Amino acid sequence: MSVSERKVQERAAREELILGHARGFLLRRGFQDWNMEQLAGAVNYAKGTLYLHFESKEDLCLAVATRALRERADLFERASRFTGKTRERVRAIGFACCEFACSHPDYFKVELMLKSASFWERATETRRQAHQMEGARCFRLVHEVVKEGMRAGDLPHDRMTSESVAFALIAVTVGSHIMSLEPAMKLVAGIDDPIRTVRQNQDLMCDGLGWRPLLADWDYSATDARIRREIFPTATWCDPVATAG
Amino acid sequence: MSVSERKVQERAAREELILGHARGFLLRRGFQDWNMEQLAGAVNYAKGTLYLHFESKEDLCLAVATRALRERADLFERASRFTGKTRERVRAIGFACCEFACSHPDYFKVELMLKSASFWERATETRRQAHQMEGARCFRLVHEVVKEGMRAGDLPHDRMTSESVAFALIAVTVGSHIMSLEPAMKLVAGIDDPIRTVRQNQDLMCDGLGWRPLLADWDYSATDARIRREIFPTATWCDPVATAG
DNA sequence: TCCGATATTGACCAATGGTCAATATCGGGG
DNA sequence: CCCCGATATTGACCATTGGTCAATATCGGA
Numbered sequence: 001m002s003v004s005e006r007k008v009q010e011r012a013a014r015e016e017l018i019l020g021h022a023r024g025f026l027l028r029r030g031f032q033d034w035n036m037e038q039l040a041g042a043v044n045y046a047k048g049t050l051y052l053h054f055e056s057k058e059d060l061c062l063a064v065a066t067r068a069l070r071e072r073a074d075l076f077e078r079a080s081r082f083t084g085k086t087r088e089r090v091r092a093i094g095f096a097c098c099e100f101a102c103s104h105p106d107y108f109k110v111e112l113m114l115k116s117a118s119f120w121e122r123a124t125e126t127r128r129q130a131h132q133m134e135g136a137r138c139f140r141l142v143h144e145v146v147k148e149g150m151r152a153g154d155l156p157h158d159r160m161t162s163e164s165v166a167f168a169l170i171a172v173t174v175g176s177h178i179m180s181l182e183p184a185m186k187l188v189a190g191i192d193d194p195i196r197t198v199r200q201n202q203d204l205m206c207d208g209l210g211w212r213p214l215l216a217d218w219d220y221s222a223t224d225a226r227i228r229r230e231i232f233p234t235a236t237w238c239d240p241v242a243t244a245g
Numbered sequence: 246m247s248v249s250e251r252k253v254q255e256r257a258a259r260e261e262l263i264l265g266h267a268r269g270f271l272l273r274r275g276f277q278d279w280n281m282e283q284l285a286g287a288v289n290y291a292k293g294t295l296y297l298h299f300e301s302k303e304d305l306c307l308a309v310a311t312r313a314l315r316e317r318a319d320l321f322e323r324a325s326r327f328t329g330k331t332r333e334r335v336r337a338i339g340f341a342c343c344e345f346a347c348s349h350p351d352y353f354k355v356e357l358m359l360k361s362a363s364f365w366e367r368a369t370e371t372r373r374q375a376h377q378m379e380g381a382r383c384f385r386l387v388h389e390v391v392k393e394g395m396r397a398g399d400l401p402h403d404r405m406t407s408e409s410v411a412f413a414l415i416a417v418t419v420g421s422h423i424m425s426l427e428p429a430m431k432l433v434a435g436i437d438d439p440i441r442t443v444r445q446n447q448d449l450m451c452d453g454l455g456w457r458p459l460l461a462d463w464d465y466s467a468t469d470a471r472i473r474r475e476i477f478p479t480a481t482w483c484d485p486v487a488t489a490g
Numbered sequence: 491t492c493c494g495a496t497a498t499t500g501a502c503c504a505a506t507g508g509t510c511a512a513t514a515t516c517g518g519g520g
Numbered sequence: 521c522c523c524c525g526a527t528a529t530t531g532a533c534c535a536t537t538g539g540t541c542a543a544t545a546t547c548g549g550a
């Protein structure tokens with residue numbers, strides 16, 4: 001390996017190191033309750049060195065978020081290789097989403113941060129695009145299954161566009177995750193298991209869309225077991241039972 | 246009017262003035278892109294005066310958000326006085342939510358800000374409670390209609406608790422609003438009218454919940470017209486047609 | 491008009507994101 | 521093994537800004 005190759009690799013390794021620590025800071029303390037000096041201390045480099053990798057604190061945090069979003073898209077991709085009825089396949093993606101949420105607790109809080117304030121515009125154009133690309137990947141993977149559902153005749157295609165259907169599924173999922181974050185809401189709505197709630201709401205939306213077989217007409221707990229066995233054998237959460245009904 | 250009474254009134258008026266300008270700043274520039282000095286200048290007072298009313302910038306912004314949330318709850322309350330079938334009544338609340346979203350563009354962005362970072366803990370306990378109270382009011386108003394729907398037999402009550410149903414409706418609504426904020430998402434999902442999309446998704450969720458009469462079995466465009474006429478005659482948005490189907 | 495009380499102010503402080511001249515390290519050639 | 525130019529790293533420094541409080545202005549009653 002040449003010297004310059006090694007340098008590149010070392011640089012990449014350091015970037016990983018920084019991102020890893022920044023992720024911990026972000027998840028544990030949000031955006032405000034830590035500063036670049038502290039992060040520099042944690043990775044044993046000077047503050048200036050951080051700025052050799054990232055243009056601003058926001059830029060760095062966006063990079064953290066994008067890395068997580070890429071993992072999410074990767075899980076979606078794995079899930080979309082699941083075979084079966086189209087509604088089973090979209091269910092696998094829903095499963096992937098929950099798998100992700102479990103292994104990245106509070107990720108949605110970080111994602112919310114991105115949408116707020118002047119965050120976006122303080123990041124590099126490159127990183128903005130990278131984030132959008134991973135987001136688009138997630139959408140596309142859902143969208144593909146929706147289109148298959150329509151082609152197969154499992155899902156009505158005369159009322160809504162496939163894009164609107166994908167959007168509805170994503171909206172109910174994200175909305176459920178976000179609302180579950182709030183302790184007060186969990187209390188007032190009597191939510192003990194947020195993940196279960198998310199999946200239940202996904203089921204309701206699929207039924208509302210008329211995606212067959214409807215919840216009542218199929219043993220989706222068996223589907224879940226198969227998803228777990230075939231796609232996510234190392235799933236970090238436990239909910240082998242059907243989610244609603 | 247005594248001197249002290251006048252003082253109190255003047256103080257309240259000034260607080261309103263500050264909150265009004267802060268609202269403009271927040272909606273137009275987010276949280277970061279303005280400072281307390283600028284806000285003080287805008288209302289023609291010194292910075293220190295702002296801190297006679299609010300403990301911190303976050304405290305001030307939370308107060309702005311709570312004022313908006315109160316308006317939202319007020320609209321929900323008006324809407325819940327609508328008469329008709331229970332699904333028509335919950336539809337009126339959905340209508341109110343959209344009416345609110347239209348008259349408070351970008352409100353959800355502000356609401357997101359509250360959930361993120363160390364925002365919450367930098368505000369006064371009093372203001373935190375005020376916000377939670379208005380949030381709980383919104384939930385309760387939806388919950389009441391859900392319970393009525395169950396009592397009336399319009400909505401199955403054996404599968405889900407009334408709280409879970411209310412949560413599902415709120416989650417799909419908030420999720421749709423939030424996802425609609427993102428320009429990239431609007432583009433990729435082909436959303437031209439965000440409000441129409443929100444209402445459509447609410448319809449889908451109600452159908453999924455089995456809330457009768459289902460969308461296909463009732464002329465909800467007539468209901469919308471009646472809601473508009475009886476409850477929101479001055480509605481600031483225009484969508485007199487049915488939203489799905 | 492004067493005085494004590496109250497209200498308002500803006501200079502000041504501390505914290506922190508971001509910069510860059512100074513310094514340390516590296517690696518190849520002699 | 522040493523030396524030197526190139527490159528990498530550093531942390532003192534700067535500007536901004538949220539927040540404080542002693543100094544000042546205003547008020548209202550006697």
